Amino acid sequence: MIVRNVDVAVLGAGPAGMAAALAAARGGADTVLIERESHLGGILKQCVHDGFGLVRFGEKLSGPEYAGRFVRMVREAGLAVLTSTFVAEACRDGDESILMLVDRRGVTELHAKAVVLATGCRERSARQVMIQGTRPAGVMTAGAAQYYVNVLGYLPTTRCVILGSGDIGLIMARRLTLEGAEVLGVFEAKSIPSGLSRNIAQCLDDFGIELHLSRTVTRIFGDDRVEAVETAAVDEKMRPVAGTEERLSCDGVILSVGLIPENEVAEALDVPIDPATRGPLMDQNGQTQVLGVFVCGNASHVNDLVDYVSESGERAGAAAAAFVAGRRTRRLLPVIADSTVLLYAVPQFVDMDAPESGAVVYFRSREELGVTVVQVTAGGETVARHRYQHLRPPEMERLEIDLSRIPFDITFLNIGTESVAVAEVKS
């Protein structure tokens, strides 16, 4: 077996991994970018719709265009890239991480001083949602449908329902409609949609596709192939309401019921996971509780804007290079999110020994709120605050903290809403 050493190994070549590898190399580290697929770009390769890159490039790019810009930068920088290479196993060895890389030629044991996990997220599948009935062909995740249509050029359904109102499902409602399939409706068990308002407008309203809130798919019929579904209204406790059942004949059920950070390698490296985000606990530069192991992009928590994914990759890559160059100490302050108003806030810690990088806190609100001031406090002092026109759970918000304003004797930070300014929930 071949044994190799490297300063920084970046796992996954989506937008997060490409940004991280570029930043680590720029920071002087001997870096390698590892990707299990044959091409760089990650999930963006199949996201042919536009809307990517408004923050970073000031343009509405399609997914492949956004990815293409980073692929070009990776080539121009002459980065070492391993494609069609899978990280089969990982473990810690002293201060280093050992990754078992498998490719066509065999197995390589890679010893890395620092690892950046940029493995993205996966979709919740049919197994994770409770639907009665059979599991015939035609039940698929929105991402799988996206791959069939956009990469393979094959229409996996002619008449379907979409279960869940996540963004990928909304995007696929439009895409399938444009390709000639009939989308009978989007069914969301919750009373508020989980996708962005703009996607409801441009993917559903434009095509007269109905969004049914507080309604779900309760049964799937069909032996080999989906033949019909039963939908029903649900109450606040998500229980189907008797007498509201309706049967719709269709040959496809597209699931868009959420994304979960992909963390198999993180777990193999003994990285503690936050139950709120399902990603590793980390500081503002993505460093996890295991020194030298960093995380970024959708592996750290599910982002809705790729621009922020790239930003997190850059921070993690630069910090990994600094770690390799000798930065070993941290002084971590926990960032405690007020869970009555916030679904979560990341990072879960700020490292006060890395003040030069500042800190960006991302958060999601638990409910839809009108004008709201969100603030970060240290002891009694406000160290960051911003007024938001509205907060909605599907929209991740961003707040910058100037770490130099945090008094030295502080042991934790709080993030929450400024109580006087909390506006009532919009109806």
Next chain:
Amino acid sequence: MRKLTCIVCPSGCSINVNQDVDPWSIVGNLCPRGIDFARKELTNPTRTVCSTARTSFATVRRLPVRTRGEVPLASVRSVMSEISRLIVDREARTGDTLIEDVVGTGVAVVATADLADLMEEEDCDGRPICSGD
């Protein structure tokens, strides 16, 4: 009163337009682009169409494409059918024009990925670190 969702950026502002007054009263937008959007949406709504085109290359079945600019919302379906008749038979690059003027809208359809890149066999970019020995 018309209620619109601005689709210009991810904030997705909810905009209320009162067309009974002159000039229209437009409220709810967080930035000026929302005003332009609302005016256009109520007079001549337009959209960018993103799709894929067939290719004549066996290993890459589809090439991502989009309209370079926005086309009238009402012509989205006919833009789609013209794209579905297209077969890309050359190694188009990102930004290359594939249809000059799609269904008379004056807008071009362009490639949004490099076909040659999609065809490329694995491992030929970068410098593989574990080859050779």
